[in-house]
Structure formats: structure tokens, C-alpha cells
Amino acid sequence: MREIKTTDVTQAVKNLCIEANYSIGSDIKERIKHFSETEGSETGKEILSVILENYDLAEKERMAVCQDTGAAVFFVRIGQDVHITGGNFYNAINEGVRLGYEEGCLRKSIIKDPVFKRLNTKDNTPAIIHTRIVSGKELEITMMPKGSGAENMSEVRMLRANDGLKEIKSFVIEKIKVAGGKPCPPIIVGVGVGGNFERCAILSKIALLRETGKPNGDPNWAQVEKDLLEEINRLGIGPQGLGGTTTAIGVHILVEPCHIACLPVAVNIQCHANRHKTVKL
């Protein structure tokens, strides 16, 4: 049994919150550069270059890439041989969020009750924490600041068991068409297929963590991702929705087994600023 102190968790989470919000992964930058070479619209090209310039400036100035520093979403993989000591694990994560959002000048966007009074909790807690027990004695924490512009364009839909690929694709395309310029394209599209009602939503979010543009490990699904990306980029929505050939820079599908009677599908849309950082303790 390996012991990990909650104070170390808090410190790690604090740093993750700040770094995730200040610096964008090189995969996103490379992908935007790649697509800007073929972007047909001059305005679109210019927007892509402004986006890249902003990433660099945020890193240099140590400022948040986007003012919407999101809800603090965590994916935690806890080795079953790890013993967390010194207090409650979830409290330790929330304390890290509190410290990180304060020190990093990150916007606190969480309200206590979504309907009544809508009072801000003022420290961006509570975080949304997904935990998974895995083998081993490591603790892996991934932090994802998820902004709401793109989150609002997402949906879970229970398709009919035999609807198959055709309906999955038409659901994804429908969501992106309706979203248009709202979720800050170019977007990354996370798709969860299978599981059940709540599991496919989580899958669609985990899918966003994959290196952008890296194809699915299953050749069948890799082909679906490629076809969908091409179809999305033929819609004409373009950077910021002002028209162009770069609407999405990646479609990531994550698949799990499901019940014979259902076909749950979730589409989680992510703006170009796909921020996430991982640490292993």
C-alpha cells in the first residue's frame, strides 16, 4: 500500500488548474496550423492566426487563454494500492481548485443553485470529479476547465438499437449545424457511443482528452471519425461560424458495450481551446 497525502493532492490540483488555463497543448496548435494551410476563407485564415497568437500570448503573459475558465472537471484514476491520508480526497481536490482559481486570476463561474438566486460560490467549487479505480499504486489526475459556450451545444440522445451508423452521424451533424458559430469553432467533437444514458455522456467528454487528430484505435471507428470530420468541414461553418472550411479539427469517438435494446450516443462539443492537463502522483 502506497500512501499519498491530501496536501500533495491539493498542491498538484492547484498547479493543474493554473497550467491548464494558461497553456494549450501542442497537439491543438499543430492541428490549427495544419488546417489553416488549407482554409479557403481569408477571414477564416486570419481568425485561426489570431487564435494561435492568443495561445502564445497567454503562455507568455501567464494569463488565462479564455476568460471562461470553465467548470473544473476532473478525471481521476486511483490505483487500488494507493491509500490517501490526511483528510477527505474530494475536499483536497476542491481546496486545490479554490487556491488555483484565486492565485491564477481565473474566473469563478459556479453558482450554488442553477435556478434560485444563482449565487456565485466565489471559488469555482464544487469541482465535478469522475473517479475510476484502476490497478497499481499510482494516482493520475486530469484537470479540464470546461467552458460553457461549447458545453451548451452538447446533447445525449437515446437512439434506437438498430439505428446504427447512419443515425449516429446524422445526430452529430445536426448538433454541429445548429451550433454554428456559437461554440467557438474550430471545434473538437467528442462522441460517446454505448454504455448507457449517463455513461455515454462521460465517454464523450473523455474522448476530448485524446491527442487531437490521433485516429481511433479501431479501424472501423477511425474511418467513421475521418468521414465525420470531412463531412463537418463541408458544412461551411468555418472559424467562429463566419464561413470557411475549418469547422472542426478533430472528431474523437469513444465506444463501450451496451444493452441489446439501446444505442446511447452523446455529443460533447469543445471549443478550439481544448484545455486539459494531467499529473501522476
Add this chain to the structure above:
Amino acid sequence: MFISGVIYAMRDEAHKRFSYMIIKKEKLPFNLRGQVIYYVGPAPTPEGKVIGSAGPTSSYRMDPYTPQLLDKGLKATIGKGQRDKSVIDSMVKNKAVYLVAVGGAAVLISKTIKSSKVIAFNELGHEAVRELEVENFPCIVANDIYGNDIFIQGVNEWKR
């Protein structure tokens, strides 16, 4: 195009309050006539800077209130993403425009803001109404006073 001068920052909650105040015929925190509203909830201001990251938020959430504000003389709004028909019709009627700034270009945009002052609803934190002095604030005209919509035109031009 580039904007220099004073613009006002406000978003969801402030719009709800303005709408209520207009219905109740109360005096608004600033006179809307001829003014520009920027939909933004900036990040906290780091030490030594004028304002934190300050990119546009999605405009459609302000759609239910915008025609009311345009009727009071508001001339331009700045945000991101397309507007609904009621806003576009109201812009034609009131000869107003909608401008878009690049979503996610929050640090670059913050550099064009030269001063920031909360003028109403301080208790709302980043949702308070701010008076911003900007210099060469970059934006693109998305809807003009004739009802043209760059979102529709752009997609039609690039649809394959």
C-alpha cells in the same frame, strides 16, 4: 474594423435587470442612446494589468433582451455566434449593428482595453456592468442595418 472609445461590458444577469428596469420605467445605469455593449465577463485582473482575459461570450443568450435595449437607442452589440430573427429585425428597425470578436482571443483583446470601471451591480462580480475604454478593439461586422447576416452568407459561400 477597430473600435476606439468607450464601450460597456455586460452579460446575462445585467441584461435581465436592464430589461426589468425598462419595463418598470426606472433609470438605467447608463444612457443606451448611441452606445455599444460588449458581451463579456472578464477574468479577475492580475496585478499590474488593466483587466484579466476578456474575450466575447455567446450572444444568443442576450437575444431575449436585445430588442428592448435597441429600442432605447443602443447602436451596436459585440459578442460571438449568430443572433435570432427578433434581434436581426430589431437591428434593421433601429439601424443598429452586431459585431463579432474572436471567441477565445481573450488575452489579445484584453490588451486593447485601456481602462475598466464597474458602474453598476458590483455585487455581480464578473457579471457587473463595466465602462471600458478601448483602443483599436478588433471586430467584424456580422449583421448590418440592412439585415445582412455574415453567418448565413459565410456558410452559403463555403458549403460543399
